[in-house]
Amino acid sequence: MASMTPVVRLLRELVALPSVNPAFLPAGDPRTGESRMADFVAATAAMAGLSVEFQQVLPGRSNLIARLSPSGPTRHRILLAPHLDTVGQPHLDPLLRPRVQGGRLTGRGACDTKGCVAAMLEAVRRVARSGRRPASTEIVFLGLIDEENGQSGSRHYAGLASRREYGAQLAVVGEPTRLEVVTAHKGDVWLQVRTRGRAAHGATPHLGRNAVHAMARVVDLLEGEYRAGLSERSHPLLGSPTVNVGSIRGGTQPNIVPDDCVISVDRRTLPGESETAVRREIRDLLKRHKLVATLDTLRTAPCHPLETDPGHPLVLALCRAAGRRRTLGVHYFCDAAPLAEGGIPAVVFGPGDIAQAHTRDEWISLASLERGATILEEFLRNLE
Numbered sequence: 001m002a003s004m005t006p007v008v009r010l011l012r013e014l015v016a017l018p019s020v021n022p023a024f025l026p027a028g029d030p031r032t033g034e035s036r037m038a039d040f041v042a043a044t045a046a047m048a049g050l051s052v053e054f055q056q057v058l059p060g061r062s063n064l065i066a067r068l069s070p071s072g073p074t075r076h077r078i079l080l081a082p083h084l085d086t087v088g089q090p091h092l093d094p095l096l097r098p099r100v101q102g103g104r105l106t107g108r109g110a111c112d113t114k115g116c117v118a119a120m121l122e123a124v125r126r127v128a129r130s131g132r133r134p135a136s137t138e139i140v141f142l143g144l145i146d147e148e149n150g151q152s153g154s155r156h157y158a159g160l161a162s163r164r165e166y167g168a169q170l171a172v173v174g175e176p177t178r179l180e181v182v183t184a185h186k187g188d189v190w191l192q193v194r195t196r197g198r199a200a201h202g203a204t205p206h207l208g209r210n211a212v213h214a215m216a217r218v219v220d221l222l223e224g225e226y227r228a229g230l231s232e233r234s235h236p237l238l239g240s241p242t243v244n245v246g247s248i249r250g251g252t253q254p255n256i257v258p259d260d261c262v263i264s265v266d267r268r269t270l271p272g273e274s275e276t277a278v279r280r281e282i283r284d285l286l287k288r289h290k291l292v293a294t295l296d297t298l299r300t301a302p303c304h305p306l307e308t309d310p311g312h313p314l315v316l317a318l319c320r321a322a323g324r325r326r327t328l329g330v331h332y333f334c335d336a337a338p339l340a341e342g343g344i345p346a347v348v349f350g351p352g353d354i355a356q357a358h359t360r361d362e363w364i365s366l367a368s369l370e371r372g373a374t375i376l377e378e379f380l381r382n383l384e
């Protein structure tokens with residue numbers, strides 16, 4: 001193990017700590033919760049001279065805030081914000097024993113997103129140990145809970161972002177982006193559409209009104225005319241918005257005219273498209289075709305699109321450190337959008353490839369991990 005570098009050792013220890021989001025396991029399963037991760041990171045950060053604070057979000061589940069103060073008074077703040085939870089199931093348990101082999105580290109969370117935790121923590125640690133801190137920028141390692149389920153960690157933090165001690169000029173959210181700087185992703189609106197009819201005996205269908213037939217026309221419109229219209233809109237980093245009818249339920253048996261039918265719809269939005277606007281355009285579409293249906297939201301917490309200015313000076317600085325000429329858009333949602341909603345410009349960045357996230361043999365390339373730590377260190381050293 002002589003070739004184990006500090007960041008690889010760090011990642012190995014992190015992967016060995018189960019931190020499965022409680023949403024994926026039965027209540028009380030010993031592998032759940034972010035607290036093992038939070039405690040370990042807190043101890044590591046404290047040892048490097050950072051001051052540590054736990055921010056309770058849910059009972060027994062806290063965001064971890066570790067601050068490296070600047071050499072002078074704090075005028076700016078940067079967040080390095082990976083999440084502390086992972087997906088996982090009991091039958092994937094072998095993945096909790098990390099394996100380093102052939103230039104890879106394999107294990108649950110290796111790429112999503114403990115690789116980012118390790119690279120970010122290592123970068124802050126190097127700056128702390130070097131004794132050359134930024135003059136006026138506080139560097140904060142923000143370990144977030146619950147990214148894999150409800151993003152309650154980032155939503156909670158974002159709700160406090162107007163306070164002086166939490167606001168920041170930029171959040172670098174840790175996700176495996178192959179060390180690309182990501183400034184945009186789509187939002188996601190989930191809707192339920194319902195048609196109502198009038199029940200009648202199957203032998204006398206003319207006495208009823210068939211809710212399933214009405215819905216068949218709604219589905220055809222959404223998947224046809226509506227989708228065609230969406231494909232004419234386009235965003236330089238994200239392409240076109242999309243629509244998908246994901247489920248349908250209606251009627252009970254062959255000899256009854258169904259009086260009720262429900263579908264669920266997933267509509268991926270571009271920056272600038274709100275849920276209100278989406279509902280309005282679907283309502284208008286149905287009206288034009290003289291169809292009557294009700295629309296309801298299927299989510300309590302909306303997933304907004306992310307669009308951060310690629311020309312933001314700190315985004316440019318991160319691109320320079322990463323050797324990237326341009327920023328990218330991605331198709332997945334993460335903690336960046338809730339933080340941006342709270343007023344903190346956010347980008348997504350980290351070692352590893354999202355293609356290996358949530359897989360049965362999740363791994364990360366050690367070269368990517370090392371490079372990630374180096375890029376982040378350089379970015380932090382150039383802060384004023």
Ligand SMILES: [Zn+2]
Pocket residue numbers: 083112113147175334
């Ligand atoms: Zn993730």
